[in-house]
Amino acid sequence: MNIHHKLKEKGLKITPQRLVVMEAIFQLNNHPSAENIIEYVKEKFPNISVATVYKVLDIFVEKGILKKVKTDKDVMRYEGYLERHHHLFCDETHQIKDFHNKELDAIIQNYFSKYKIKDFEIKDFQLNINGVFKAS
Amino acid sequence: MNIHHKLKEKGLKITPQRLVVMEAIFQLNNHPSAENIIEYVKEKFPNISVATVYKVLDIFVEKGILKKVKTDKDVMRYEGYLERHHHLFCDETHQIKDFHNKELDAIIQNYFSKYKIKDFEIKDFQLNINGVFKAS
DNA sequence: CTATGTAAAGATAATGATTCTCTTTTAGAA
DNA sequence: TTCTAAAAGAGAATCATTATCTTTACATAG
Numbered sequence: 062m063n064i065h066h067k068l069k070e071k072g073l074k075i076t077p078q079r080l081v082v083m084e085a086i087f088q089l090n091n092h093p094s095a096e097n098i099i100e101y102v103k104e105k106f107p108n109i110s111v112a113t114v115y116k117v118l119d120i121f122v123e124k125g126i127l128k129k130v131k132t133d134k135d136v137m138r139y140e141g142y143l144e145r146h147h148h149l150f151c152d153e154t155h156q157i158k159d160f161h162n163k164e165l166d167a168i169i170q171n172y173f174s175k176y177k178i179k180d181f182e183i184k185d186f187q188l189n190i191n192g193v194f195k196a197s
Numbered sequence: 198m199n200i201h202h203k204l205k206e207k208g209l210k211i212t213p214q215r216l217v218v219m220e221a222i223f224q225l226n227n228h229p230s231a232e233n234i235i236e237y238v239k240e241k242f243p244n245i246s247v248a249t250v251y252k253v254l255d256i257f258v259e260k261g262i263l264k265k266v267k268t269d270k271d272v273m274r275y276e277g278y279l280e281r282h283h284h285l286f287c288d289e290t291h292q293i294k295d296f297h298n299k300e301l302d303a304i305i306q307n308y309f310s311k312y313k314i315k316d317f318e319i320k321d322f323q324l325n326i327n328g329v330f331k332a333s
Numbered sequence: 334c335t336a337t338g339t340a341a342a343g344a345t346a347a348t349g350a351t352t353c354t355c356t357t358t359t360a361g362a363a
Numbered sequence: 364t365t366c367t368a369a370a371a372g373a374g375a376a377t378c379a380t381t382a383t384c385t386t387t388a389c390a391t392a393g
Contacts (some may be wrong), residue, residue, distance in 0.1 A: 074360050074369060095350075110372045115351060117370095131267040136350080149317050159316075165308055169324070172301055181285050181294075184328040187307070192320040210340060210389050231379075246343045251380065253341095272379065 071124040081106050082117045083126075083141070092130050092138040092157045130157065147188040158191060207260040217242050218253045219262075219277070228266050228274040228293045266293065283324040296326060 064083045068075050085101040086093065093101075099114050118139060121127040130138040130148065138157065147160040165188075173183055200219045202323050204211050209312065221237040229237075254275060257263040266274040266284065274293065283296040301324075309319055 072274045076360070076370065078371065108372080110374090111350095112352075112373075113371050115200045119352095120370095149314065152320065160314065162312070165305075165312070168304060168308060169301075172304060176288050176298075176301075178285065178296065178326070180331050181326075182328045182331055183326055184288065185325055186326045188322055190314070190317075190319055190322045195316050195318055197316045212341065212389070214342065244343080246345090247379095248343050248344080248381080255381095256341095 065127055069191070072124065073120065073124065078102075078106065078109055078113050079117050079121075080108075082121070086139060087126065088142045092140050094136050094138050096136075098139065099105075100145060124131060142147075145185065149194075150189060151193045151194050152191055153193050156194060160193075199282065203262055209256065214242065214245055214249050215239075215253050215257075217245075218250060218257070222263065222275060222277040226277075228276050230272045230274050232272070234275070248324065281321070281323070283326060285330075286325060286327045287328050288327055289332050294330075296324075300332065 064080060065075055068079060073079070080081055081102050082098060085098045089097050089101055095115060095118060098118070099109075099111055102109055102114060118127065122139075125143070127139050127141055130140055140159075142159065143160075145166055147162070147165075149158040149160050151157075167190060169186065169188075173186075201211055201218060204215060209215070212278065217238050218234060219276060221234045225233055230253060232253060234254070235245075235247055238245055258265055258275075261279070263275050263277055264279060266276055276295075278295065280297075281302055283298070283301075285294040285296050287293075305322065305324075309322075310320055
């Protein structure tokens with residue numbers, strides 16, 4: 062489904078600003094910060110307002126088009142990939158990488174299907190994995 | 198091990214301000230924010246500076262006496278419980294609760310002992326579990 | 334017990350990301 | 364084409380956090 066459809070579906074107007082923010086997210090596909098996105102967007106759209114970018118990001122998160130990823134450095138990051146996945150956090154560089162593993166998901170899922178948490182209904186889970194990236 | 202020892206061990210001076218911040222963390226044991234901590238501390242110590250509290254929190258995190266808890270929403274939170282554990286995040290109230298489960302830890306640990314992530318050395322992991330708290 | 338060097342606290346300004354307010358513009362339905 | 368609500372723009376405001384600079388006090392040694 063393309064972005065035009067997605068906006069329509071969520072009852073949002075299609076504007077050039079929204080399209081370019083979405084483009085930025087997918088081009089800068091390593092969990093960009095608002096600042097990264099603003100920088101990218103200004104190249105194509107020098108007059109866009111910073112507030113507009115924040116508003117677009119906010120409404121996208123609200124409508125489930127994007128997700129926020131928070132780091133322990135306290136800068137908010139955004140991502141457009143919405144399937145269940147986990148994150149690798151580098152202790153040294155603070156880089157974030159996606160980690161996909163259906164097998165592990167199934168193991169955890171399966172565990173929670175047997176072991177219920179008292180007074181809590183699980184909707185979703187993600188694993189934060191801390192460590193360091195090594196050269197291969 | 199008490200807090201006096203812990204500070205000594207890390208080469209930190211024992212000051213009333215540090216002791217009261219530590220007390221706040223353990224009294225407000227539900228992942229307090231800096232603001233929560235400042236409020237608590239000011240009761241006993243009206244003249245303490247906000248900057249001091251932040252500095253104490255920072256150095257405690259740096260020395261491994263406290264940990265930061267990252268959430269998708271709002272501000273940074275702190276916790277004094279350092280054993281491996283996970284967090285339950287309430288989608289509705291944004292409450293955070295600790296979740297301990299050695300069995301699940303072992304399952305995940307075991308998985309990672311067999312399945313290595315390419316170019317990444319795992320140091321630790323935590324599970325973020327999203328959902329809603331229900332009355333029992 | 335006292336002196337002393339240095340780490341820490343205090344006060345407050347600065348920062349910087351994000352949000353708010355208000356005005357103008359525009360997407361898209363009628 | 365017109366119209367209206369939604370969105371964009373501009374810039375001030377906010378607010379958590381950090382930085383700077385001065386003063387205080389912990390803790391070691393004499």
